[in-house]
Amino acid sequence: MKAEYINPFLESAKIVIEQVAQVKPSTGQLGVKEIKFANDYIWIQIGINGQMNGDIVFGLSEEVALKMVSAMMGGYPIAEMDEMGKSAISELGNMISGNASTMLFNQGVRVDITPPKLVLSNQAAGFTATKALTIPLIMDGIGELDIQVLIAS
Numbered sequence: 001m002k003a004e005y006i007n008p009f010l011e012s013a014k015i016v017i018e019q020v021a022q023v024k025p026s027t028g029q030l031g032v033k034e035i036k037f038a039n040d041y042i043w044i045q046i047g048i049n050g051q052m053n054g055d056i057v058f059g060l061s062e063e064v065a066l067k068m069v070s071a072m073m074g075g076y077p078i079a080e081m082d083e084m085g086k087s088a089i090s091e092l093g094n095m096i097s098g099n100a101s102t103m104l105f106n107q108g109v110r111v112d113i114t115p116p117k118l119v120l121s122n123q124a125a126g127f128t129a130t131k132a133l134t135i136p137l138i139m140d141g142i143g144e145l146d147i148q149v150l151i152a153s
Helices: 007-021 062-072 085-106
Strands: 031-034 041-052 054-061 111-113 117-120 131-138 145-153
Touching: 007 062, 007 085, 007 131, 007 145, 041 085, 054 062, 054 085, 062 085, 062 111, 062 145, 085 111, 085 117
Parallel strands: none
Antiparallel strands: 031 131, 041 054, 041 111, 041 117, 054 145, 131 145
16 A cells, blocks of 8 residues: 555645635645544545546545535534535545546546445445545644545555
8 A cells, every 4th residue: 555645635635625614724744544434424435446446435424524525615514424424524625536536537547436425334345444544634723634545565
């Protein structure tokens, strides 16, 4: 697993979050950790196919997801993760991944991404718990977004 696989997603996430939520995220510590599905977490899973194969998974607590959706909607308060909120948080993952795939293409790595799959903690994600390259993005007033890259090859 190479650290450079996560960099385009990290850079893209910073750019997209700053654009849609008007928050400049700071970067936490890069590491490797085991994927565990916590009860109050929402996961956005996007498949990567091409010269790299695997999944990019964005994980955030439901509380952080609500704050993020609220920020994306111009500060409109969101009390629960309804269909509109799920759609917005999925689109956030899609925007980040689409931008990252363009960055990868510009580095000579051709990949396609799948549409985002919203995975609630009590649902199966379609992959077994495994170790992932992970880096948290810390967003003032919102919380942390965990970016986890699971690359098969």
